[in-house]
Amino acid sequence: MMRVALALAAVALALAALTPAQTGDSDAGKELFGRRCGGCHSMDRVMEGPPLRGVYGRRAGSLPGFQYSDALKEAKITWNDDLLDKWLIDTNALVPNNDMAFRVPSPDERREIVAYLKSLSQ
Template sequence: MTNQIAHQKSQSTLPPSSLSYLIFLFPLVLLLVSPEPSSGSPPAADAAGPGKVLFEKRCAGCHSLDQDREGPRLRNVYGAKAGSTPTFKYSSALKSSQITWTDETLNKWLADPDSLVPDNDMEFHVPKPDERADIIRFLKAASGK
């Protein structure tokens, strides 16, 4: 009987080198098979590349993504009706414009706000088409689109 117990023990244990190898590999295997953690927030606006830097350089003087400032907050602006953030006081021209913010309307707005909506309160424009496109991609990503 003692021989039988000894035989069972020898079958259930691994040599020390094999055990070390498994201890080393186990965390690596977990990293490879574990799903990517989710923050529960909309897709990262960082994914929009240079648009974030351009937004900070060209737009953040008056706007932020999550707080009204001189201009309205801009997270979720893409796909929204112009003048629809309830906590911001828009010009009557913008509120009555019936514009929905899309690639096309945002491009026109950023190029020349007055040509799209005369008598609006935005004084700034982005003259370079490539910069407008990057900013729009950033706003689209920040809106989860």
């Protein structure tokens, strides 16, 4: 019994060590991006969603060659940490009537993904 408990404790410690830093680890972000966003976004290609390389610091809805909703084109915002976080919490609360129907409920996942997008925009 004791041995099982010790083994479990060791597993828990190993998992804790794998958990990325609080500030957002962009390797984890890359992996999450692939899983959560990759069905609709690539970095450089137009898919259902616009390419996202350089999106951090870019004016929303401004990439030539992608057909944005009027709502996003007319939203006068420039993507930063706070606004990307809000977008991923609930796109519709930030920009009503936009075309992206997807949310990321986990604050940790949002932080990782935003850190990754930021790392590709500098």
